[in-house]
Each structure stands twice: as C-alpha cells, then as structure tokens.
Amino acid sequence: MIRCYFSDYHPIVLFIYFISVISFAIFLMHPVCLLISISAAISYLALLRIKKYMLAIFLIISIINPLFNHAGVTILFYLPTGNPFTLESLLYGIATSFMIITVIAWFCCYNKVVTSDKLLYLFGKLLPQLSLIISMVLRLIPLYKIRFNKIMHANPSDNAFKTAALVVSIMVTWSMETAIDTADSMKARGYGLPNRTTFSNYKLTTRDIVVSIGLVVMSGYLICSNKLAVTYIPIFNYTQSLPDFIIYTILCYTPIILSIMEELKWKYLISKI
Amino acid sequence: MKKIILLITLFLVACSSQEEPVSNFEVTFLIKCDTLLGNLDKIDEIKHSLIPDNGIIYENYALEAYEGESVFDILLRVTRDNKIHMEYVDTPIYNSAYIEGINNLYEFDAGNLSGWTYRVNDVFPNYGCSQYKVQAGDIVEWIYVYDKMLF
Numbered sequence: 150m151i152r153c154y155f156s157d158y159h160p161i162v163l164f165i166y167f168i169s170v171i172s173f174a175i176f177l178m179h180p181v182c183l184l185i186s187i188s189a190a191i192s193y194l195a196l197l198r199i200k201k202y203m204l205a206i207f208l209i210i211s212i213i214n215p216l217f218n219h220a221g222v223t224i225l226f227y228l229p230t231g232n233p234f235t236l237e238s239l240l241y242g243i244a245t246s247f248m249i250i251t252v253i254a255w256f257c258c259y260n261k262v263v264t265s266d267k268l269l270y271l272f273g274k275l276l277p278q279l280s281l282i283i284s285m286v287l288r289l290i291p292l293y294k295i296r297f298n299k300i301m302h303a304n305p306s307d308n309a310f311k312t313a314a315l316v317v318s319i320m321v322t323w324s325m326e327t328a329i330d331t332a333d334s335m336k337a338r339g340y341g342l343p344n345r346t347t348f349s350n351y352k353l354t355t356r357d358i359v360v361s362i363g364l365v366v367m368s369g370y371l372i373c374s375n376k377l378a379v380t381y382i383p384i385f386n387y388t389q390s391l392p393d394f395i396i397y398t399i400l401c402y403t404p405i406i407l408s409i410m411e412e413l414k415w416k417y418l419i420s421k422i
Numbered sequence: 423m424k425k426i427i428l429l430i431t432l433f434l435v436a437c438s439s440q441e442e443p444v445s446n447f448e449v450t451f452l453i454k455c456d457t458l459l460g461n462l463d464k465i466d467e468i469k470h471s472l473i474p475d476n477g478i479i480y481e482n483y484a485l486e487a488y489e490g491e492s493v494f495d496i497l498l499r500v501t502r503d504n505k506i507h508m509e510y511v512d513t514p515i516y517n518s519a520y521i522e523g524i525n526n527l528y529e530f531d532a533g534n535l536s537g538w539t540y541r542v543n544d545v546f547p548n549y550g551c552s553q554y555k556v557q558a559g560d561i562v563e564w565i566y567v568y569d570k571m572l573f
Binding site: 220222227 | 468469471472498502505507508509510512523526528
C-alpha cells in the first residue's frame with residue numbers, strides 16, 4: 150500500500166484533475182473509457198471492497214433501461230407488454246450504470262483528497278459565503294454522527310423510547326447552543342469585515358505547474374481529437390483510437406503514477422545512503 | 423400532444439364484440455418509409471442505415487388475414503414473424519394502440535410532425551389502427567410522414 154503523494158500537491162492541481170476526470174467519466178460513454186476510468190477510481194480509492202449499494206445501483210439501472218426503452222436493432226425477446234427487449238438498450242443500461250458508479254467512486258476520492266480547507270482556499274476569495282456554507286454543510290453530518298455517539302456512550306436510559314426522546318432533546322439543545330457559539334466566535338474573529346485575509350499554507354511550486362499543464366494538455370487533446378464516439382441506440386457503433394486510450398489512461402492514473410514515482414525515488418535515495 | 427394530430431383517436435366508441443377468426447382472406451400489406459429517401463437530411467445520420475434503399479421495409483401482396491383482424495393486429499403479427507422492430511403504446515381501455523416506431527424509425531425523428539400513419543385503399547382512415555377491421559382485398563400501407571406532408 151503506497152501513500153498517496155498526490156494529495157500533497159497544490160489544491161488547484163487537485164481541482165483540475167477531479168474536474169477533468171469527473172467530466173470525462175460523464176461524457177465519455179465509450180466502453181473502454183468506462184473501464185479505464187472505473188479501474189483508476191477504484192484503485193485510487195483502494196476501494197476493492199466494492200460497496201453493496203453500488204452493485205444494487207448497477208443491477209437496477211442495467212435492467213430498468215431495457216424495460217422502458219425498446220429501441221435497438223437486435224431483438225432478444227418480447228416483454229409481456231408486447232414491446233421488444235433489445236440488446237442495444239441493455240448495453241446502454243449497463244454503460245449508464247457503469248458511468249454512475251464511476252462518478253460516485255470519483256466523488257469518494259474527491260472527498261478524501263480535497264478537504265474542506267483546500268476547498269475554502271480555492272474559492273475563499275471568489276465565493277467566500279458559498280464556500281464557507283459548503284464546508285459547514287459537508288461537516289454537519291459527520292459532526293452529528295460524532296455527537297450522537299458521544300451521547301449514546303453516556304447511556305441516558307435503559308428504556309429504548311426514553312433513550313430516543315432524550316437523545317433527540319440533547320442533540321437539538323447541543324446543536325443550537327453550538328450554533329450560537331459558532332456565530333459569536335465568527336463575529337469575534339471579524340467575519341464579514343472587509344479587507345480580511347485568510348491563512349493558507351499552499352505554495353504553487355514548479356512540480357504543481359508542470360503537472361497542471363500536463364493535465365490541461367491531456368484534457369485538451371481528448372476534447373479536440375473527439376475520436377472516441379459511441380452510439381448505443383439504435384445501432385451499437387463505436388470508433389476507437391489507441392493514442393486517445395493511452396492518454397485517457399495516463400490522465401485517469403495520474404495520482405497513482407505520481408505516487409509510484411515518488412515511492413521509487415525515495416527507495417532509490419535510501420539505497421544510496 | 424402532437425401525437426394526436428397524426429394517428430391516434432383516443433376516445434373511441436365502445437368496440438364491437440371480438441369475432442372469432444372464421445375465414446381467411448388475402449390483403450396487401452406494405453410498410454414504407456420512401457418519403458424519407460429524398461429528405462435524408464431531416465433524419466439523424468445514425469439512422470440512415472436503417473432506411474432501405476427502395477424505402478420499403480416490408481411488402482406482401484398476398485398476406486393471409488383473418489376475419490375481424492384490425493390493422494394493428496396484422497402489423498403486430500407481421501413485425502413479430504419477420505423480426506422487424508416495432509414499438510407501440512397500448513391503451514386497452516379504449517382499444518387504442520399508437521405506433522411509436524417501426525424498424526427503429528421513431529416518431530419525431532424527422533421533425534416535430536413526423537411519425538407513422540396508415541392508409542387503406544389510398545384513404546387515411548380517421549381513426550386508430552386497432553379499430554380498423556380489414557376486409558378482403560384491402561391495400562393496407564404503413565407510411566412514415568413528416569411535417570404537413572399528407573397525401
């Protein structure tokens with residue numbers, strides 16, 4: 150298990166990476182691209198224990214599409230409604246569900262790598278209110294989970310109903326109290342005053358610039374070449390080009406490639422001592 | 423909404439009781455999209471390969487039909503027997519069927535007023551295909567129309 154060195158890069162690099170990877174995952178419905186993207190997302194997340202709900206999403210969407218969409222030239226059989234069940238529509242359902250799972254996996258990676266302080270750093274100047282709200286909202290559910298566990302540790306009552314009532318009451322009062330505290334604290338620190346600066350410890354170095362230029366060039370190439378077209382309905386038809394696949398693979402696997410390179414460099418330097 | 427203009431008659435008189443297939447006779451049955459041949463620019467390029475060169479998807483000048491069969495019944499039977507793709511919406515309560523697409527050529531593929539319609543003996547019947555009972559010697563044609571192109 151290699152440490153993820155990519156998360157040490159400048160937030161802007163991470164942001165460019167995730168923006169391009171997620172939008173390509175949505176727009177490139179080519180089967181090979183879907184496989185490249187999902188393998189990269191899963192290996193990046195070390196998410197080999199694929200979650201159960203993902204399989205459920207996969208099955209439901211793959212089956213639902215051909216039940217309602219009857220277009221396609223290859224008729225497999227007829228549904229009880231009288232309309233055909235076609236191969237193309239099934240393939241399209243499978244591709245769509247793959248795409249959705251891939252995007253969910255990428256967002257899981259995004260949540261782990263782009264933490265709220267990085268988000269605030271990126272958009273703090275541009276959209277101060279919005280980025281603050283986003284980071285506070287994203288923090289809300291984990292925070293409530295922690296508080297809930299703390300209350301349950303205190304073991305308020307033996308009676309289940311009484312426990313539930315007590316937990317709700319404690320949660321509400323606690324949250325309201327901390328909300329007021331937060332507001333006071335923000336006011337005391339001068340929230341909303343003009344000419345305020347925010348502290349951040351991120352420096353744009355040469356390697357950040359090099360990597361971000363690489364990411365932009367690769368994404369630009371993929372957008373301009375536009376060779377990976379695919380249609381599922383009514384006829385399954387696709388084009389392919391090896392350079393595009395290679396570049397897309399490099400783009401998706403960038404964090405893994407960088408981490409491996411860093412690790413090898415480290416090993417090499419140690420060996421020289 | 424525009425569906426209504428073309429084909430379907432949703433509110434229909436209560437249909438007569440279903441007759442048993444007694445005697446068979448022959449009809450002429452055609453499925454044509456030749457109207458699209460000169461207007462390929464109207465339709466998506468992916469679907470060009472679906473349009474036959476002569477514009478005829480199916481033709482049979484001596485198709486066996488049964489007493490009491492509607493135009494829709496024949497279409498359903500023919501498309502299944504010949505593995506031609508066909509999608510429809512059935513509303514049994516009104517005994518009304520609407521043909522959305524044949525051979526993957528769908529309604530709206532060639533503009534807002536395009537879709538499948540039928541005519542019998544050169545006349546466009548003013549009611550739904552599941553209501554029209556065929557008779558011996560009828561010439562039944564399914565035609566893909568676009569815009570206000572009605573014959």
